Amino acid sequence: MASEKSKNQLAGDDKPIKINKWDNAALKNGLDDAAKNVLTKNYGFVENHSLMDGRLVICTIAVAFAMFALVLDFFRPFPESRPVLIVCVTAYFVLMGVLTFYTTYKERGIFLVALEKDRAGMDPDNTWTLSSSLRKYDDMYELCMTYSDGKTGETRKAELCKSVANFFDENGVLCADLFNPEIEKMKESLTSEKKLN
Amino acid sequence: MSGMLSFEFLDDVRRMNKRQLYYQVLNFGMIVSSALMIWKGLMVMTGSESPIVVVLSGSMEPAFHRGDLLFLTNYRQEPIRVGEIVVFKVEGRDIPIVHRVLKVHEKDDGSVKFLTKGDNNSVDDRGLYAPGQLWLDKKDVVGRARGFVPYVGIVTILMNDYPKFKYAILVCLGIFVLVHRE
Numbered sequence: 001m002a003s004e005k006s007k008n009q010l011a012g013d014d015k016p017i018k019i020n021k022w023d024n025a026a027l028k029n030g031l032d033d034a035a036k037n038v039l040t041k042n043y044g045f046v047e048n049h050s051l052m053d054g055r056l057v058i059c060t061i062a063v064a065f066a067m068f069a070l071v072l073d074f075f076r077p078f079p080e081s082r083p084v085l086i087v088c089v090t091a092y093f094v095l096m097g098v099l100t101f102y103t104t105y106k107e108r109g110i111f112l113v114a115l116e117k118d119r120a121g122m123d124p125d126n127t128w129t130l131s132s133s134l135r136k137y138d139d140m141y142e143l144c145m146t147y148s149d150g151k152t153g154e155t156r157k158a159e160l161c162k163s164v165a166n167f168f169d170e171n172g173v174l175c176a177d178l179f180n181p182e183i184e185k186m187k188e189s190l191t192s193e194k195k196l197n
Numbered sequence: 198m199s200g201m202l203s204f205e206f207l208d209d210v211r212r213m214n215k216r217q218l219y220y221q222v223l224n225f226g227m228i229v230s231s232a233l234m235i236w237k238g239l240m241v242m243t244g245s246e247s248p249i250v251v252v253l254s255g256s257m258e259p260a261f262h263r264g265d266l267l268f269l270t271n272y273r274q275e276p277i278r279v280g281e282i283v284v285f286k287v288e289g290r291d292i293p294i295v296h297r298v299l300k301v302h303e304k305d306d307g308s309v310k311f312l313t314k315g316d317n318n319s320v321d322d323r324g325l326y327a328p329g330q331l332w333l334d335k336k337d338v339v340g341r342a343r344g345f346v347p348y349v350g351i352v353t354i355l356m357n358d359y360p361k362f363k364y365a366i367l368v369c370l371g372i373f374v375l376v377h378r379e
Contacts, residue, residue, distance in 0.1 A: 018208060026209060029378055033212055052216050059223040066230030069237055078246040089238040092230065 021172035027164050028134040030174050031141055035130055036112045038183040045114035045128055051107060058102060062095040109133050124150035128187075139163045145183075147190040156193055158186040209378050217378075225374045245271035245340035250284055251350030252295055256315030257282070260297075264351035267295065269340025277301060277309055277335070282342040285313065288327040293339050296322055302332070309335050 017034060019026040039045050069088035073081050109132055115125040127148045134141050141164045148155040160182060167179040213221070239248040252265045260282070261267070269284055277283065279298050286293050296313040299321055303309050310332035314321040323331060356363040 017212065020206075025377075025379055029209065029212075049216060052220075056216060056220060056223065059220070059227060063223060063226040063230050066226075066233050070233060073237070078240060082241060085237050085241050089234050089241060092234045093238075096231070 016176065017174040019168075019172050019174070021168055021170075024134060024136055027168070028132065028141070031134075031143070031164065031167060031179065032111045032130075032132055034174055034176060034179050035132070035143060035183050038180050039112065039114050039128060039130065039187070042180075042184070043116070043187065045116050048113040048115055048127075051110060051113055055099070055102060055107065058095055058099050062092055062099070065091045065095070118150065126150045134164070139165060141167075143183075143186075145186045145190065156190050158190050160186060206376060210376055213378070221375055221378070224379070225371065228374060243270040243340065244273065245269045247284075247293065247339055250293060250295065250339070251353045253292060253354065254315075256317050257295055257297070258317045260316055261295065261345065262347065264348045264354055266346040266350040267342045268344040268346075270343050271338060271340040275341075276303070277311055277338070277341070283313065283333075284339040284342065285333055285337045286339055287325060287330075287337070290325075294322070294325065295342065 017030045019030045021027065036047075040047055065088045069081075069085055069092075072084055072088075078085075110129050111132065112128075112130040114128045114130075116128060117125055127146075127150065129146045129148075130143065131146075132141065132143045140161055143160040145158045145160075146155055147157075162182075167175055169175055210218075210221075236248075240246060242248075248269050250267050250269060252261045252263060252267060255263050267284070277298060279301050281298050282295060283298055284293050284295050294313075296315045298311050299314045300312040301309065302311070312321055312323070312332060326333070
């Protein structure tokens with residue numbers, strides 16, 4: 001954990017994010033990474049990787065099936081390898097279907113699940129999730145922050161919908177001083193609601 | 198300045214963590230695997246070890262020209278008949294040949310011998326077979342032509358004629374997929 005943190009610092013995280021501003025995917029990734037940094041670095045929440053790991057496992061198994069089919073077909077040429085090929089091909093396409101379902105219904109654009117550790121270490125952790133979307137040929141970046149209380153189990157949401165032009169300068173450098181406060185504001189709004197209750 | 202420009206496209210990659218990097222590699226693997234699995238799926242469905250071939254010579258003109266794409270099937274239960282166009286392999290030759298069946302001999306036990314000839318050739322194929330071979334067998338058949346798309350395969354022929362061009366394109370596409378984050 002500690003080594004991972006120091007490595008990130010070595011990678012030069014204080015260097016501003018610069019992207020190609022005409023590339024929509026790069027814009028979204030840049031903003032996502034910055035939002036993720038605010039929660040994990042500034043607030044010290046611990047990232048939970050299980051959602052991403054699920055996708056990695058599905059992809060790895062699918063590619064393993066394909067590679068197995070390739071190797072088998074090399075050593076035992078076609079008519080002999082037919083039954084195994086049928087299994088591999090079916091498994092591969094089923095897994096691709098599973099992957100599509102996983103990304104559309106389970107991940108739903110969530111790029112960060114972070115746990116806020118309870119200070120006393122007694123209560124269950126609070127969970128923060130971030131999901132975003134940026135449609136192709138559209139400049140409106142939609143960010144959704146969800147907070148779920150570990151103790152009471154209640155969930156609250158805050159949303160942000162702003163043009164990406166608000167956060168990038170002409171050269172495609174992400175202005176952290178404009179973007180980070182937005183995230184902090186969302187975070188504080190969710191936390192203060194908790195205090196009111 | 199130029200040094201900076203040439204490495205700026207790597208900034209996206211530099212921000213990735215271990216999982217994201219691994220996913221980039223998997224993404225590349227999945228593109229390759231999808232193509233591979235579609236090909237193997239076609240093999241299983243058609244029963245042919247090479248369900249799509251490109252005509253490389255003009256020996257079947259005017260039926261097929263150089264660069265035509267052929268779709269093959271090789272179902273066991275369908276008998277080979279005179280007049281059909283078969284794709285077959287000859288021992289000692291890497292490239293399969295597309296020619297028409299000229300004569301067929303069938304026995305009661307199901308074994309078949311047949312002779313082929315290119316429509317545009319003046320003699321039959323005995324000169325093309327392995328030395329001493331007079332007839333083709335069922336095991337020599339790669340498939341029978343079921344459909345074709347004219348001239349599309351010329352891309353494949355060009356790629357094979359200029360291998361450097363082919364590898365350059367493949368390497369560029371590969372790097373793009375690995376570096377570009379979706």
